[in-house]
Amino acid sequence: EIVLTQSPGTLSLSxxxxxxxxxxxxxSVTNTYLAWYQQKPGQAPRLLIYGASNRAxxxxxxxxxxxxxxxxxxxxxxxxxxxxxVYYCHQYRRSPGTFGHGTKVEIK
Amino acid sequence: QVQLQESGPGLVKPSGxxxxxxxxxxxxxxxxxxxxxxxxxxxxxxxxxxxxxHSGSTNYSxxxxxxxxxxxxxxxxQFSLELRSLTAADxxxxxxxxxxxxxxxxxxxxxxxxxxTVSS
Numbered sequence: 001e002i003v004l005t006q007s008p009g010t011l012s013l014s015x016x017x018x019x020x021x022x023x024x025x026x027x028s029v030t031n032t033y034l035a036w037y038q039q040k041p042g043q044a045p046r047l048l049i050y051g052a053s054n055r056a057x058x059x060x061x062x063x064x065x066x067x068x069x070x071x072x073x074x075x076x077x078x079x080x081x082x083x084x085x086v087y088y089c090h091q092y093r094r095s096p097g098t099f100g101h102g103t104k105v106e107i108k
Numbered sequence: 109q110v111q112l113q114e115s116g117p118g119l120v121k122p123s124g125x126x127x128x129x130x131x132x133x134x135x136x137x138x139x140x141x142x143x144x145x146x147x148x149x150x151x152x153x154x155x156x157x158x159x160x161x162h163s164g165s166t167n168y169s170x171x172x173x174x175x176x177x178x179x180x181x182x183x184x185x186q187f188s189l190e191l192r193s194l195t196a197a198d199x200x201x202x203x204x205x206x207x208x209x210x211x212x213x214x215x216x217x218x219x220x221x222x223x224x225t226v227s228s
Contacts, residue, residue: 001170032212033212035214035215037154043220044205044220045154047208047211047214047215050214051214054211056216057211090215092207097156098156100153102153102154
């Protein structure tokens with residue numbers, strides 16, 4: 001099973017700041033099968049990024065994904081109030097699919 | 109527009125069996141190859157439970173495999189999850205989700221989730 005480790009656990013930032021979230025895999029993940037989701041309290045996760053760097057339909061361009069192999073990054077260029085949430089990375093190349101434990105982006 | 113809706117009991121007794129259904133509306137269940145279940149324990153992260161192909165083939169998480177059965181009912185346009193021998197550790201929000209072919213099989217569609225509590 002591929003273990004995904006996200007860091008930091010919590011990121012305290014102000015609106016307008018840049019957020020950089022990390023996801024490290026215990027073994028190489030094919031880029032095609034790495035995704036990022038946003039989850040707000042009481043809601044289901046929402047797909048942001050698939051294939052490591054492709055924005056899902058309707059996702060603003062302030063969200064971007066990068067990385068390869070075992071190291072992946074989600075960047076939010078300028079935080080807006082709606083962006084304060086928990087973010088999860090997800091690999092779905094090898095069964096079982098696994099998720100990271102999440103990074104909470106909170107208002108500083 | 110395709111939507112997913114989970115249904116099932118909110119409270120189940122320890123050692124009992126959980127049965128959940130995910131209804132697919134706005135489109136055919138055969139329009140996607142695979143359909144998945146994911147759960148989230150209170151205050152915890154996401155855990156993949158397994159997936160079912162619209163023809164009935166399945167893949168399960170190794171940690172749950174001995175207790176899980178998934179099925180699909182094309183006539184009702186829905187798929188189901190059965191989880192046996194429940195303990196308090198199975199208390200979670202259960203989501204059904206779709207790997208989307210247009211997004212490289214990432215999960216682009218989720219149900220709203222249904223909270224299941226395992227307690228006597």
